[in-house]
Amino acid sequence: MARSQQSSQGNWHLKKLGEYLRPHWQRVALGVVALMLVNLVGVRIPLLIRDGIDELQVTFSFNRITYYAVVVLVLASIMWVIRMASRILIFGVGRQVEFDLKQRIFEHLLGMEPSYFATNTIGELISRATSDVDNIRRLLGFAVLSLVNTLFAYAFTVPVMLSLSVRLTVVALVVYPVMLILVRLFSDRLRNQQLRVQQSTSRLSELIQEDLSGISLIKIYAQEENERRAFAELNDNLLDANLTLARTRNTLFPLLGGLASISLLLILATGAGAIADGALSVGDFVAMVLYVERLVFPTALLGFTITAYQRGEVSIDRVEAILTSQPKIVDAPSVQAVPSDTIRGQLSARDLTFAYPDSKAPALNGVSFTIQPGETVAIVGPIGSGKSTLANALPRLLDIAPGQIFLDGQDITDIPLADLRKAIAYVPQESFLFSSTINNNIRYGEPLAELPEVQHAAKLAQIAPEIDNFPKRYDTIVGERGITLSGGQRQRSALARALMIEAPVVVLDDALSSVDNQTATDILNNLKTGTQNQTVLFISHQMGVAALSDRIMVMDQGRIAQIGTHDELVRQPGLYQQLWEQHKLEEVLL
Numbered sequence: 001m002a003r004s005q006q007s008s009q010g011n012w013h014l015k016k017l018g019e020y021l022r023p024h025w026q027r028v029a030l031g032v033v034a035l036m037l038v039n040l041v042g043v044r045i046p047l048l049i050r051d052g053i054d055e056l057q058v059t060f061s062f063n064r065i066t067y068y069a070v071v072v073l074v075l076a077s078i079m080w081v082i083r084m085a086s087r088i089l090i091f092g093v094g095r096q097v098e099f100d101l102k103q104r105i106f107e108h109l110l111g112m113e114p115s116y117f118a119t120n121t122i123g124e125l126i127s128r129a130t131s132d133v134d135n136i137r138r139l140l141g142f143a144v145l146s147l148v149n150t151l152f153a154y155a156f157t158v159p160v161m162l163s164l165s166v167r168l169t170v171v172a173l174v175v176y177p178v179m180l181i182l183v184r185l186f187s188d189r190l191r192n193q194q195l196r197v198q199q200s201t202s203r204l205s206e207l208i209q210e211d212l213s214g215i216s217l218i219k220i221y222a223q224e225e226n227e228r229r230a231f232a233e234l235n236d237n238l239l240d241a242n243l244t245l246a247r248t249r250n251t252l253f254p255l256l257g258g259l260a261s262i263s264l265l266l267i268l269a270t271g272a273g274a275i276a277d278g279a280l281s282v283g284d285f286v287a288m289v290l291y292v293e294r295l296v297f298p299t300a301l302l303g304f305t306i307t308a309y310q311r312g313e314v315s316i317d318r319v320e321a322i323l324t325s326q327p328k329i330v331d332a333p334s335v336q337a338v339p340s341d342t343i344r345g346q347l348s349a350r351d352l353t354f355a356y357p358d359s360k361a362p363a364l365n366g367v368s369f370t371i372q373p374g375e376t377v378a379i380v381g382p383i384g385s386g387k388s389t390l391a392n393a394l395p396r397l398l399d400i401a402p403g404q405i406f407l408d409g410q411d412i413t414d415i416p417l418a419d420l421r422k423a424i425a426y427v428p429q430e431s432f433l434f435s436s437t438i439n440n441n442i443r444y445g446e447p448l449a450e451l452p453e454v455q456h457a458a459k460l461a462q463i464a465p466e467i468d469n470f471p472k473r474y475d476t477i478v479g480e481r482g483i484t485l486s487g488g489q490r491q492r493s494a495l496a497r498a499l500m501i502e503a504p505v506v507v508l509d510d511a512l513s514s515v516d517n518q519t520a521t522d523i524l525n526n527l528k529t530g531t532q533n534q535t536v537l538f539i540s541h542q543m544g545v546a547a548l549s550d551r552i553m554v555m556d557q558g559r560i561a562q563i564g565t566h567d568e569l570v571r572q573p574g575l576y577q578q579l580w581e582q583h584k585l586e587e588v589l590l
């Protein structure tokens with residue numbers, strides 16, 4: 001049972017390797033033909049030497065020696081050239097497959113929804129896309145080359161050896177079954193140890209990635225020592241895993257090499273007797289020794305080939321786990337394109353309910369509303385009341401069931417994702433800037449936009465005067481490798497990016513929290529009076545700004561508790577009144 005499972009898994013890995021190689025089959029085939037030629041020529045050389053020795057035993061002639069020497073030299077040179085070509089071809093295929101896999105992994109990850117990255121850490125994904133892909137490259141380069149070479153070496157050498165002396169061939173090959181048993185005994189252990197190395201590497205890269213992203217937090221809480229210890233522990237684990245694997249490999253490889261050399265000893269011992277009996281010529285004997293030597297090297301390499309294969313198998317599993325994960329948020333087959341200039345911007349929800357996986361209470365519970373085109377609606381409510389969940393649901397960053405959210409009356413799950421996201425400009429709480437110019441950051445959604453358009457968006461987002469003061473104005477590099485912007489500057493840059501795409505609907509998820517009330521109000525006024533008269537959904541804890549919107553939705557525990565204008569709500573007893581009172585009190589105190 002276990003064995004059949006193992007062999008079916010082995011077949012699966014081979015199938016996958018076949019799939020990786022298929023696009024490059026011509027190069028692989030050429031490489032294999034080159035290896036075949038190398039071995040064909042290689043088999044010929046000991047026979048020539050044998051002929052030379054046997055001939056020279058009868059008559060000694062310098063001309064003949066020179067003849068044999070030149071022929072051997074020419075053949076060896078041809079072999080060398082073809083071997084080089086085979087290596088270039090096969091290693092090149094390994095690099096090509098590495099390129100293909102990296103490309104596929106990245107493209108696949110781009111299609112996954114944000115929640116995928118909450119369960120699969122970035123460090124782990126990076127380790128799979130780099131070191132695991134590297135292992136597959138080595139498997140396809142080195143392991144394929146050495147395996148095919150070994151197969152040809154045996155296939156061509158053994159028949160010639162048998163034709164020279166059956167007895168000596170059997171003696172030379174007697175150790176080989178022992179080698180196979182050894183390899184089998186070690187292979188499970190090698191695979192498990194290999195897996196441990198790869199898992200430890202992933203855990204270490206996860207920690208590095210997390211700690212370096214959260215370096216300020218580590219410093220604020222003075223946790224350097226603890227983090228150093230955690231790193232040392234994982235690093236120690238990796239060292240231990242690597243050393244254990246090295247121990248197993250260092251036991252197996254010399255054993256294989258040693259056994260192969262025993263063939264040579266056995267042949268020397270039995271060959272002498274055969275020559276004395278006249279059963280074997282000196283030339284045949286020398287040829288036999290050369291043949292066994294030809295087999296020793298590929299056989300000793302078998303250990304490396306096996307580990308490269310097993311390491312590759314583990315990596316194939318880890319890479320395929322990414323490639324076979326299905327994105328949950330995809331276009332339904334029935335979607336039809338919706339050009340954004342045909343969208344008016346009416347947004348509605350009908351009994352919208354959503355629960356995060358593994359959470360008991362729904363984050364949105366029977367939410368219903370209709371927002372008219374051009375309306376500015378603020379969403380307020382206590383922390384954790386479901387505001388961000390609602391904002392994420394609108395551009396389908398969450399896996400929302402059909403029949404719950406509508407844009408201009410059309411179910412958003414019937415709109416192609418690309419069109420929906422072009423129609424709803426969403427500015428998340430965390431404003432992320434790429435390490436590029438501020439110009440490129442703002443025109444991220446419209447990469448071909450000209451500077452005046454970028455400047456206009458910056459003006460609407462009230463960041464233009466500050467950009468004019470940056471060292472290289474719109475060409476200033478920002479983000480991780482550039483100048484550091486303040487929280488408010490980052491937020492307004494992210495807002496300018498969203499305004500750049502001129503979407504009919506703009507959703508701001510607490511995206512002006514680092515901006516003072518007056519600036520936030522000016523920005524909202526810009527949106528209302530802009531050319532597009534956009535529908536704006538504006539999540540905020542800034543009650544003073546929210547009060548200026550056309551209507552306000554008050555959320556509480558995943559439900560809409562109240563909805564109306566500021567004047568209506570402030571007169572109704574309820575959550576809005578409380579929030580407003582609290583706001584006024586804070587204003588007085590500040």
Ligand SMILES: Nc1ncnc2c1ncn2[C@@H]1O[C@H](COP(=O)(O)OP(=O)(O)OP(=O)(O)O)[C@@H](O)[C@H]1O
Nearest residue numbers: 356357359363381382383384385386387388389390
């Ligand atoms: N990725 C997630 N997985 C599981 N639960 C989540 C996730 N994100 C939010 N929640 C939960 O869903 C509920 C609503 O959260 P949400 O972020 O929508 O609230 P919010 O009103 O935007 O809060 P805040 O004002 O603090 O931004 C909370 O109980 C929160 O713990």
